[in-house]
Amino acid sequence: MKNVVLLGSTGSIGTSTVKVADDLPDQVRLLALAAGNNSELLLEQTRRHKPAAISISEPAKAKELQNALGTAAQVFYGEEGLIKLATLPAADIVLIAIVGTAGLKPALAAIRAGKDIAVASKEILVMAGEIVMNEARKYGVRVLAVDSEHSAIFQCLDGKPSSSVRKLWLTASGGPFRDKTLWPKEKFSEITVERALKHPSWVMGRKVTLDSATLFNKGLEMIEARWLFDIEMARVGVVVHPQSIVHSMVEFVDGSLIAQLSTPDMCLPIQYALTYPDRAVSERVQTNFPKIGTLTFEEPDVERFPAIELARRAGEVGGTLPAVLNAANEIAVEAFVNRKINFPQITELVRRTMDAHKVVSHPTLEQILVADNWARRAAAV
């Protein structure tokens, strides 16, 4: 039985994690749950799964929850609440699925308390990959991937060192504007928020869906892979695979490739992270190859989707630049949603902010947060 602390229980990854806990009552126990604002769903999850402790962002909501629950669960709030949950003595693994930078401090606190962490929040490794991986080595804990691509690579690598790898291949669906005939570059300025939110193969949160449309999602994943698997950016490749059946691949030094495949369902990588190194029995995911029929692969179009090259540059330069890319992209996506900028301007704004940044190498967490803050102001429109 794994005692799981789930930070971000009401979001897209969080609710999938709760489903995994429903599937595996003898293997996964939700020891603690944290949510941002959705106290109704958190209350429902708490009544059903009976965690020992929960946390919510606002103190007023925490009070309401405590009144509703009585002594059934301890209720915390805010950043302190997240850290409290992440370091609970009984916790075996902390799954961090909070949107934005709020997951960073709890992730480090969990590592320093000797907990394995499962990372769904991209910011953790994109912004502070070097620090997080160094701390994990120091405290002898695992950093497991929840993202389908990184879970795939982790499964394909199966413990092999980076010296046995020629290249890691992240697959990308290509997003809703992959088709060059339907969506030539000239038409990109006409892309609406509504259209960009329609993802062809995955159902995800809003930010991730928009990042999939620009391919910034893949860019962030490239940087994550660089840190998770201790490999330089030059050996992290991207291949577009619209069916999203091959979740990623490892090309080994002898030329052999190993891929991990399944029908797309986030419950699978989540379950693997929580039950690792075991494989738990589940009927949830079924893959029917004759029905799928064809798997296709193509080169990413970096001309229409410059996010890939921006991320490559950020990952190669390192230091505070990935944090700047991430923060500028968040601001740009928000500006696009609010109809202040058009679709191609998302990438332009990120590029301009990166160009204006003075990179700090091997930054401390403080310096990373300063760079994040700077980028948010620099990118504001």
Ligand code: MG
């Ligand atoms: Mg992914």
